[in-house]
Amino acid sequence: SAVISQKPSRDICQRGTSLTIQCxxxxxxxxxxxxxxxxxxxxxxxxxxxxxxxxTYESGFVIDKFPISRPNLTxxxxxxxxxxxxxxxxxxCSVEEGTGANVLTFGxxxxxxxx
Amino acid sequence: xxxGEEDPQALSIQEGENATMNCSYKTSINNLQWxxxxxxxxxxxxxxxxxxxxxxxxxxxxxxxxxxxxxxSLLITASRAADTASYFCATVNTGTASKLTFGxxxxxxxxx
Numbered sequence: 247s248a249v250i251s252q253k254p255s256r257d258i259c260q261r262g263t264s265l266t267i268q269c270x271x272x273x274x275x276x277x278x279x280x281x282x283x284x285x286x287x288x289x290x291x292x293x294x295x296x297x298x299x300x301x302t303y304e305s306g307f308v309i310d311k312f313p314i315s316r317p318n319l320t321x322x323x324x325x326x327x328x329x330x331x332x333x334x335x336x337x338x339c340s341v342e343e344g345t346g347a348n349v350l351t352f353g354x355x356x357x358x359x360x361x
Numbered sequence: 362x363x364x365g366e367e368d369p370q371a372l373s374i375q376e377g378e379n380a381t382m383n384c385s386y387k388t389s390i391n392n393l394q395w396x397x398x399x400x401x402x403x404x405x406x407x408x409x410x411x412x413x414x415x416x417x418x419x420x421x422x423x424x425x426x427x428x429x430x431x432x433x434s435l436l437i438t439a440s441r442a443a444d445t446a447s448y449f450c451a452t453v454n455t456g457t458a459s460k461l462t463f464g465x466x467x468x469x470x471x472x473x
Contacts, residue, residue, distance in 0.1 A: 250403075279461075288449060289404070289463040336401055343406075347392055348453045348461060352403035 248273050248341050252353030259360050264327045267356045269339035274319035276342070279350065280312070283336040292337075295322045329360045365450045365464025373470040380437040382467040384450030385430075391453040393426055394461070395435050398447045407448075408435075440471045 249272040259265050269278065277296055281289040292312055293301040301314040315323045326333050336357045340350040365386045374380055384393070392411045396404040410417045410426045410433065417424045423436040437444055450464040 252403075283401075288465050291460065291462075294460070338403060340404075347409055347411075349394065349406050349409060350396075350404070350451075350461060351406070354403045355401065357401065 247343055248275065248351045250339060250341065250351060250353035252339055252356055254356055255354060256357040257359070259329050259358060261330055261360060263329055264325055265329065265358060266323050266325045267337050267339070269322045269324070269353055271320045271341055275344075276319070278316065278322045279340045279342075280314065280322075280324045281338045281340065281352075283338065283355070285334065289338065292324070326358065329358070331360045334358060334360045365452060365462070367448075367450060367464045367467045369467060370465070371468045371470070373472065374440055376440060376442055376471055376473050378440055378471075380440050380444070380469055380471070382435045382448050382450075382469070384433045384435070384464050386433075386450075386452050386464070387431065388452075389455040390428075391455055393424075393433050394451045394453075395422075395424060395433075396449045396451060396463075398449065398466075400446075404449065437469075440469075442471050442473055445469060445471045 251270040280292040283289050291304050292307045293303040295301045295314050295316040297316045297319050313325045336355045338352050338355045340352045343349040365384045367384045394409045395407045398404045408419045408424050410424045421438045426433045447466045447468050449466045451461040
């Protein structure tokens with residue numbers, strides 16, 4: 247299965263700043279998925295990132311707040327913009343295994359705390 | 362929106378006992394998957410059951426699926442301290458290919 251490197255693993259950020267999370271995969275993948283996990287909660291899909299096209303955002307998430315880049319088939323970034331304490335979460339990138347069954351492999355996550 | 366509701370929210374058992382977690386969902390699915398998450402880290406895929414399957418085994422894991430009741434259960438037999446984690450069900454809903462919707466999760470604590 248794919249190996250995903252995600253960084254930073256954790257960060258403490260000030261209100262109003264922005265932070266970019268990087269996700270590197272050791273193999274080429276068509277789709278990458280960005281999830282948010284708020285404290286003690288389940289995972290919510292933010293957007294799907296395809297190489298060469300705009301990311302597709304889920305309801306409640308907008309590009310201005312969570313801009314995503316996907317410059318090639320092995321890399322993606324998610325930026326959390328103009329952060330507030332409500333953005334304190336674990337952000338996870340994931341990719342499909344390619345089995346056709348939508349099985350996901352996840353990165354270790356980026357735990358952001360916004361003060 | 363959240364698809365799956367899991368119960369119990371938290372479960373504490375002793376090593377060697379069996380742990381059962383349940384997941385209910387709301388719409389038609391292509392498959393249902395279970396994932397494990399250790400200490401707020403990334404999730405690890407455990408097992409997948411397709412909509413036309415009723416039961417599946419993998420090592421100490423047993424998954425059942427009842428599409429008429431829109432529910433699934435995960436049984437971990439002979440639990441170990443290393444099984445301590447949060448467990449999430451996730452569904453691939455019909456017509457929403459490539460998108461997983463995760464349940465609320467069960468926090469399992471296995472004590473020695």
